Amino acid sequence: MGETSKLQLPETFLSFLEANGLDPSIYTHRDSIPRYVRLKPGFEDLVGEIEYEINCKLEKVNWLPGFYSIPPDVQIARSMAYQQGKMYGIDAASGAAVSALGISPGDHVLDLCAAPGAKLCMMLDLLGEKGTATGVDVARHRLAACRTMLRKYGLGQRSRLFLADGTTFSVPPITNLPCGSCADDHEETFKEWTSRRPYKERKQEAKAKNNNFFLPQNGQPEIIFYGQSSGVIGLKKKELYRPLDQKDCGYDKVLVDAECTHDGSIKHIQKFEQWGWTTLERRVLDAERTDRNLTALQLNLLRNGFRLLKQGGTLVYSTCSLTLAQNEDVVDQFLDENSSAELQEIETAKDWPCTSGRTPKTVRFDPSTSATSGLFVAKIRKLAPKEAA
Numbered sequence: 001m002g003e004t005s006k007l008q009l010p011e012t013f014l015s016f017l018e019a020n021g022l023d024p025s026i027y028t029h030r031d032s033i034p035r036y037v038r039l040k041p042g043f044e045d046l047v048g049e050i051e052y053e054i055n056c057k058l059e060k061v062n063w064l065p066g067f068y069s070i071p072p073d074v075q076i077a078r079s080m081a082y083q084q085g086k087m088y089g090i091d092a093a094s095g096a097a098v099s100a101l102g103i104s105p106g107d108h109v110l111d112l113c114a115a116p117g118a119k120l121c122m123m124l125d126l127l128g129e130k131g132t133a134t135g136v137d138v139a140r141h142r143l144a145a146c147r148t149m150l151r152k153y154g155l156g157q158r159s160r161l162f163l164a165d166g167t168t169f170s171v172p173p174i175t176n177l178p179c180g181s182c183a184d185d186h187e188e189t190f191k192e193w194t195s196r197r198p199y200k201e202r203k204q205e206a207k208a209k210n211n212n213f214f215l216p217q218n219g220q221p222e223i224i225f226y227g228q229s230s231g232v233i234g235l236k237k238k239e240l241y242r243p244l245d246q247k248d249c250g251y252d253k254v255l256v257d258a259e260c261t262h263d264g265s266i267k268h269i270q271k272f273e274q275w276g277w278t279t280l281e282r283r284v285l286d287a288e289r290t291d292r293n294l295t296a297l298q299l300n301l302l303r304n305g306f307r308l309l310k311q312g313g314t315l316v317y318s319t320c321s322l323t324l325a326q327n328e329d330v331v332d333q334f335l336d337e338n339s340s341a342e343l344q345e346i347e348t349a350k351d352w353p354c355t356s357g358r359t360p361k362t363v364r365f366d367p368s369t370s371a372t373s374g375l376f377v378a379k380i381r382k383l384a385p386k387e388a389a
């Protein structure tokens with residue numbers, strides 16, 4: 001408790017923690033959580049070189065392939081591997097959430113709350129040379145950062161980014177389009193994506209700087225990036241935005257890394273000591289976000305992610321909040337209303353430094369014991385109607 005008062009958490013945050021049965025002392029463990037990096041597949045032999053450049057050892061994370069830990073204060077920016085996009089920072093718990101999806105090359109994956117994009121990068125890494133990834137986010141400036149990240153890490157080829165509300169997003173993956181589906185109209189087709197932004201988009205981006213949640217005015221998803229092999233080039237608008245056919249057009253894997261209060265992200269909360277606690281109150285604890293509106297948003301994101309999932313497909317719901325309200329309560333309510341949703345055991349979790357959530361088969365990374373950032377993860381499968389009966 002003494003240590004907690006040293007951090008001088010604001011009263012409102014302490015009340016939030018108390019109301020949710022969370023221990024404030026977790027925020028005082030300053031250096032107990034290392035920094036994690038992931039080396040892109042094929043670059044594992046760069047370990048020695050990177051260690052030399054950053055002057056510290058990369059400890060292999062034995063329970064998560066491709067991940068290494070370094071002390072929290074070590075900067076990776078001066079390493080060539082980072083500058084050349086061969087390595088990126090991503091917390092190991094986040095990596096675990098992505099690996100729970102069981103992505104295979106060739107899958108069509110959807111990330112419904114994608115920005116700033118570390119998990120999307122890993123999803124693309126796991127796809128390799130086949131399949132596509134679609135990222136959706138409601139915040140234009142965050143999605144622009146995600147686009148920069150995909151391009152920096154050379155992962156943009158098979159991806160599409162949509163500025164859209166994840167609770168209503170309905171664009172299906174690009175699988176086999178019926179031949180000549182729009183043969184008789186003369187609508188223009190999508191050309192190669194260029195970083196030269198049209199005036200309209202630049203104007204909207206400028207406006208968005210003052211308004212974090214700036215969606216297209218007509219409420220339609222806006223594609224802000226697509227790669228060479230994403231399947232978009234050559235399509236007509238009608239084909240890209242064709243209705244989702246539930247039988248064969250859903251996504252194979254869906255990640256719903258939902259908007260949350262971020263209270264499990266120790267480093268994020270600690271940063272408010274410099275940024276100012278009023279910023280924490282505004283960004284994290286705003287009544288709009290912590291009351292039922294936030295949990296309703298989370299449930300609606302989960303519902304829509306599941307609607308977009310194909311039968312037999314896998315969805316992962318995660319948040320970096322430690323509260324029951326934003327995790328088990330949301331998942332339990334969702335399972336109650338969906339007979340075709342089955343909570344799945346995460347096989348690999350037996351090797352992870354996590355604990356069981358209140359709902360059996362869900363898992364929690366508790367920052368005081370996992371040496372990772374806090375994260376809740378639930379894996380859900382969509383059953384075929386016969387299985388659900």
Ligand SMILES: C[S@@+](CC[C@H](N)C(=O)[O-])C[C@H]1O[C@@H](n2cnc3c(N)ncnc32)[C@H](O)[C@@H]1O
Nearest residue numbers: 113115116117118119137138139165166257259
């Ligand atoms: C926890 S962050 C996602 C982090 C991301 N998955 C990553 O690995 O970098 C939650 C994101 O949800 C976005 N968001 C909030 N409301 C949304 C909505 N209705 N639809 C889609 N995205 C939303 C926020 O803009 C934010 O970028």
